Amino acid sequence: xxxxxxxxxxxxxxxxxxxxxxxxxxxxxxxxxxxxxxxxxxxxxxxxxxxxxxxxxxxxxxxxxxxxxxxxxxxxxxxxxxxxxxxxxxxxxxxxxxxxxxxxxxxxxxxxxxxxxxxxxxxxxxxxxxxxxxxxxxxxxxxxxxxxxxxxxxxxxxxxxxxxxxxxxxxxxxxxxxxxxxxxxxx
Amino acid sequence: xxxxxxxxxxxxxxxxxxxxxxxxxxxxxxxxxxxxxxxxxxxxxxxxxxxxxxxxxxxxxxxxxxxxxxxxxxxxxxxxxxxxxxxxxxxxxxxxxxxxxxxxxxxxxxxxxxxxxxxxxxxxxxxxxxxxxxxxxxxxxxxxxxxxxxxxxxxxxxxxxxxxxxxxxxxxxxxxxxxxxxxxxxx
Numbered sequence: 001x002x003x004x005x006x007x008x009x010x011x012x013x014x015x016x017x018x019x020x021x022x023x024x025x026x027x028x029x030x031x032x033x034x035x036x037x038x039x040x041x042x043x044x045x046x047x048x049x050x051x052x053x054x055x056x057x058x059x060x061x062x063x064x065x066x067x068x069x070x071x072x073x074x075x076x077x078x079x080x081x082x083x084x085x086x087x088x089x090x091x092x093x094x095x096x097x098x099x100x101x102x103x104x105x106x107x108x109x110x111x112x113x114x115x116x117x118x119x120x121x122x123x124x125x126x127x128x129x130x131x132x133x134x135x136x137x138x139x140x141x142x143x144x145x146x147x148x149x150x151x152x153x154x155x156x157x158x159x160x161x162x163x164x165x166x167x168x169x170x171x172x173x174x175x176x177x178x179x180x181x182x183x184x185x186x187x
Numbered sequence: 188x189x190x191x192x193x194x195x196x197x198x199x200x201x202x203x204x205x206x207x208x209x210x211x212x213x214x215x216x217x218x219x220x221x222x223x224x225x226x227x228x229x230x231x232x233x234x235x236x237x238x239x240x241x242x243x244x245x246x247x248x249x250x251x252x253x254x255x256x257x258x259x260x261x262x263x264x265x266x267x268x269x270x271x272x273x274x275x276x277x278x279x280x281x282x283x284x285x286x287x288x289x290x291x292x293x294x295x296x297x298x299x300x301x302x303x304x305x306x307x308x309x310x311x312x313x314x315x316x317x318x319x320x321x322x323x324x325x326x327x328x329x330x331x332x333x334x335x336x337x338x339x340x341x342x343x344x345x346x347x348x349x350x351x352x353x354x355x356x357x358x359x360x361x362x363x364x365x366x367x368x369x370x371x372x373x374x
Contacts, residue, residue, distance in 0.1 A: 003195035005188045005211075005220070018315060020275075021260060024192075033192070036225045037259050039298060072224050073208060077291035077360045078298060088207075099358050102286060104264035111226060111265060128205060169356035171286050173264045 006031045037109045040150075041081040042069020044101075044158055045094045047119040050135035051155065053142070054089050057131040061147035067114060067154065068092065082115045090133045092124035101157050103150040104173035112150040116158070116167065149174050193218045224296045227337075228268040229256020231288075231345055232281045234306040237322035238342070240329070241276050244318040248334035254301060254341065255279065269302045277320045279311035288344050290337040291360035299337040303345070303354065336361050 001024045004011050009028025016023055016032055024033040044067055045052040053065045068089040072081040079096050086092050097116035104111055124133050136142070138159050146152050157170040188211045191198050196215025203210055203219055211220040231254055232239040240252045255276040259268040266283050273279050284303035291298055311320045323329070325346050333339050344357040 001192045003190055003192050005190050005192050005198070008190035008195050011192075034258070035261055037261055037263075038223045039226065071221065072298075074222055074224055074296040075293050076224075077293050078289065079291075079358070079360075080293075099289060099356065102265065104266075106262050106264050106267075109261040111259075169286065171266070173266075 001033060001035075004029060004031055005033065035109075037106075037111055039072040039078065039081070040069055040110055040112045041072045041078050041085060042067045042112075042114050043082050043086040043094055043096070043117040044114050044154060045086060045090075045092060045117040045119050047122060047135055050137050051141070051158075052090055052092060052119060052124060052133060053136055054126070054129075054133050055131040056129065056147055057126070058129045063131065064145050064147035065142050065151075066147040067151050069112070069114065069151075078113055079115065082113075082117070086117065087127075089127040089130050090124045091127055092133070093120045094118060095120060098167075099169060100167065101154040101170040101172075103153055103171075105150060106173065107176045112148075112154075114150075114154045188220060188222075191216060191218055192220065222296075224293075224298055226259040226265065226268070227256055227297055227299045228259045228265050228272060229254045229299075229301050230269050230273040230281055230283070230304040231301050231341060232273060232277075232279060232304040232306050234309060234322055237324050238328070238345075239277055239279060239306060239311060239320065240323055241313070241316075241320050242318040243316065243334055244313070245316045250318065251332050251334035252329050252338075253334040254338050256299065256301065256338075265300055266302065269300075269304070273304065274314075276314040276317050277311045278314055279320070280307045281305060282307060285354075286356060287354065288341040288357040288359075290340055290358075292337060293360065294363045299335075299341075301337075301341045 004026035007029040009026045011024040011026050013022045054068050055065050068086040070085040086094055094117035100116045101114045126132050161167045191213035194216040196213045198211040198213050200209045241255050242252050255273040257272040281304035287303045288301045313319050348354045
């Protein structure tokens with residue numbers, strides 16, 4: 001961030017009075033521009049013991065498999081976001097179940113939230129950001145071709161709960177060392 | 188938003204190609220500025236059947252009671268945010284329990300998330316945004332002086348679960364008609 005979105009003035013990174021963290025503050029109009037984590041919301045949708053996955057047609061992770069999910073929009077609820085993303089990415093209509101799995105991804109300022117859901121029919125199809133959609137049973141799941149660690153964690157939690165016969169709400173974090181300026185992981 | 192935070196150029200509200208919602212797009216450099224909901228995270232901290240509340244020393248809702256909570260920061264997890272806000276607002280140290288209650292507040296583009304927690308000691312005190320802190324039993328709770336509807340909903344869910352002897356994860360939404368430009372609720 002270089003400029004103020006309100007007045008177009010230059011912003012400076014400084015700790016405002018009474019605050020404890022550096023913020024982008026406009027030198028002209030004084031507006032403080034806060035930056036906060038984003039929610040990524042999606043569905044783990046079942047159809048007769050199988051799970052709906054989407055193969056990504058966009059970067060990052062082009063060609064790898066994911067649960068239908070995406071950035072929550074202003075003006076909607078988390079459950080509305082989950083339904084919308086499932087429709088957009090997999091053209092799939094679901095009955096939403098409970099929130100199932102929350103994964104923090106602090107090194108990229110994201111929180112991922114997945115709902116359990118039940119497909120209403122099998123008329124799903126690839127959306128604009130998807131190469132193909134398919135149902136997978138647990139033993140056929142492409143574990144080594146999953147796009148995101150949060151998807152792997154959510155699916156593992158789901159199959160563990162299903163085996164135990166009791167679904168609970170899960171929370172976890174992905175902890176990764178920040179990368180140095182040369183792109184290599186720090187020690 | 189009037190100006191591009193990257194280059195200082197003018198932004199226009201339009202639906203980018205392949206998108207379905209209007210975004211602020213820079214007419215000079217083409218950057219698309221997405222705006223997304225923010226997470227507010229806090230604690231429902233117990234001490235021997237009592238709950239810790241904070242009386243707000245800032246607007247909005249100056250003088251009313253709330254659970255310690257605030258905007259999640261970049262680079263932290265939801266549980267780290269809950270611990271930090273509880274320390275900042277109530278100078279209280281807690282042992283965090285599970286995520287307990289998620290309340291969508293779509294008309295102000297927020298998602299509120301409260302954890303259950305256990306106070307480690309009673310050496311709490313008013314932080315910078317708090318007039319006073321106090322412990323309340325269920326029958327002494329200032330129900331008519333609570334600052335936010337999400338706090339009321341979380342506390343109601345907590346006491347209902349405590350009565351039933353079984354705590355589960357709760358999710359709800361606050362649905363409010365958008366206000367017209369004159370500040371009055373729409374029909």
